[in-house]
Amino acid sequence: MAAGVVYVIMGGIIKVRGVGFIHRLLPPVVVGPVIMVIGLGLAPSAVNMAVGKSGDGAIQLVDGSAALWISAISLIVTIGVSVYAKGFFKLVPILAGIVSGYIASLFFGVVDFSPVINAAWLSMPNFTMPEFHIGAILFMIPVAIAPAVEHVGDMLAISNVTGKDYLKKPGLHRTMAGDGVATIAASMFGAPPNTTYSEVTGAVMLTRAFNPAIMTWGAITAIVLAFVGKLGAILQTIPVPVMGGIMILLFGSIATVGLNTLIKNQVDLHKARTWLSLR
Numbered sequence: 001m002a003a004g005v006v007y008v009i010m011g012g013i014i015k016v017r018g019v020g021f022i023h024r025l026l027p028p029v030v031v032g033p034v035i036m037v038i039g040l041g042l043a044p045s046a047v048n049m050a051v052g053k054s055g056d057g058a059i060q061l062v063d064g065s066a067a068l069w070i071s072a073i074s075l076i077v078t079i080g081v082s083v084y085a086k087g088f089f090k091l092v093p094i095l096a097g098i099v100s101g102y103i104a105s106l107f108f109g110v111v112d113f114s115p116v117i118n119a120a121w122l123s124m125p126n127f128t129m130p131e132f133h134i135g136a137i138l139f140m141i142p143v144a145i146a147p148a149v150e151h152v153g154d155m156l157a158i159s160n161v162t163g164k165d166y167l168k169k170p171g172l173h174r175t176m177a178g179d180g181v182a183t184i185a186a187s188m189f190g191a192p193p194n195t196t197y198s199e200v201t202g203a204v205m206l207t208r209a210f211n212p213a214i215m216t217w218g219a220i221t222a223i224v225l226a227f228v229g230k231l232g233a234i235l236q237t238i239p240v241p242v243m244g245g246i247m248i249l250l251f252g253s254i255a256t257v258g259l260n261t262l263i264k265n266q267v268d269l270h271k272a273r274t275w276l277s278l279r
Helices: 002-017 020-025 028-050 064-084 087-091 093-108 114-118 134-143 145-162 167-187 198-207 213-225 229-236 240-264 272-278
Strands: none
Touching (some): 002 134, 114 229
16 A cells, blocks of 8 residues: 555656656667566566476476476467467457467366365455554555556557557556556555556557557456456466466567667667667
8 A cells, every 4th residue: 555655646746747757767768678678577487487387486386398388389379379360369369379278288187176176156355454564664665666667668668569658648647646546445455556567568469459448348357257266266277387388478579569669769779878878
């Protein structure tokens, strides 16, 4: 909740100062590499998952040889559907990759259905009221600055992908404050914080589904389905290599957005001033 308050305050500052200073503070020569770092920084987690490990690489969840086959199938099918599919199927490359990877996982026998068997059809999420401790609050206030900076980078990335300047409409101050209000609301029920997710930029780039209303209906659907215990258990049975293969593509797509930002704005990397800006 403290981090959410910081977000709202930063949204107010941007409203007063205007979005112009963001462009001066973050010109294309800075934005491009920042977007690339977001994608490439997430890549190790995707690689770990693709070889059957947890995101941090600490635990081997699936046998490495089987995981490579599963992640490769997920990745290849996602790319194939994205490039060659026609009509409706052009919109569902990620779903196609998940389904194909899941089928491959069944073939390798790495899917555990015990969570589905033990789960109830309808279940109430475990809501938890917040507790306030000044030490934790003071710790979270500076921590909130890092995802706030990423928020700006993600907004610039999604603007480049869709061809619309979301920093002006609806406005960076609104999106920043929206993140804050959502995080405050989530913390009232013990839910995790809300922030922009770089993965979604890659997903939007693949599906070309640019209408923000899709996210609204997706959120409403997710809230309703959260009460279906069996569905949540089924999603938990998806082995990590399936998502690892797809995330390699998503994170790589984010990095290409950053590179395209440099190319589109004709940034000359040979100039000494450019390297000073990057430093």
